[in-house]
Amino acid sequence: xxxxxxxxxxxxxxxxxxxxxxxxxxxxxxxxxxxxxxxxxxxxxxxxxxxxxxxxxxxxxxxxxxxxxxxxxxxxxxxxxxxxxxxxxxxxxxxxxxxxxxxxxxxxxxxxxxxxxxxxxxxxxx
Numbered sequence: 001x002x003x004x005x006x007x008x009x010x011x012x013x014x015x016x017x018x019x020x021x022x023x024x025x026x027x028x029x030x031x032x033x034x035x036x037x038x039x040x041x042x043x044x045x046x047x048x049x050x051x052x053x054x055x056x057x058x059x060x061x062x063x064x065x066x067x068x069x070x071x072x073x074x075x076x077x078x079x080x081x082x083x084x085x086x087x088x089x090x091x092x093x094x095x096x097x098x099x100x101x102x103x104x105x106x107x108x109x110x111x112x113x114x115x116x117x118x119x120x121x122x123x124x125x126x
Contacts, residue, residue, distance in 0.1 A: 024050035027117035033074035039067050046071065051110045053098040054084065061086045061095050069097075073113045080106045 026048045029035040035046040037056050047055040054071075061067070063086055070081045084097040102110075 024052040025114055025118070026050040026055075027114050027121075029074070030117070030120065035071055035073060037069050037071045039069040047094055049110065050114060051099075051102075051107050053087070053096060055094050055096045058089050058093045058095045061089070063087070063089055066100065073109060076109070078109075080109065082106070 027050070028048050029046055035049060036043050037046055037054060039059075042059055044056045044059055047057065049055075054069075065086045067084055068081070069084050070079045072079050080102070082102050083100040085100055086095055086097050088096045090096070099107075
């Protein structure tokens, strides 16, 4: 028996920016359920997050800096604690960081959060 090859649907729900350096899809936390990154004695709201890293308004960091940070995802009690490395700082003062020692369980939790946020945003457009 011969199988017909299905045509690929060229319409994508996610726009992949070729200039984007991240390998994971990033999302912006909902305004009513923010994600807050804590380090030292500071707390900063997260601009966007992916399983690969996190971005926030710069708090006196320089490119290449590493630091310990912690945050909780909305509707979760368990904190994610990780080491971060500053990869870039935009002209508008946003720090882009990569997770250095994220364990698989925490990475999976972030993946689930990202997927849920994507679904929420898609529902808003329907």
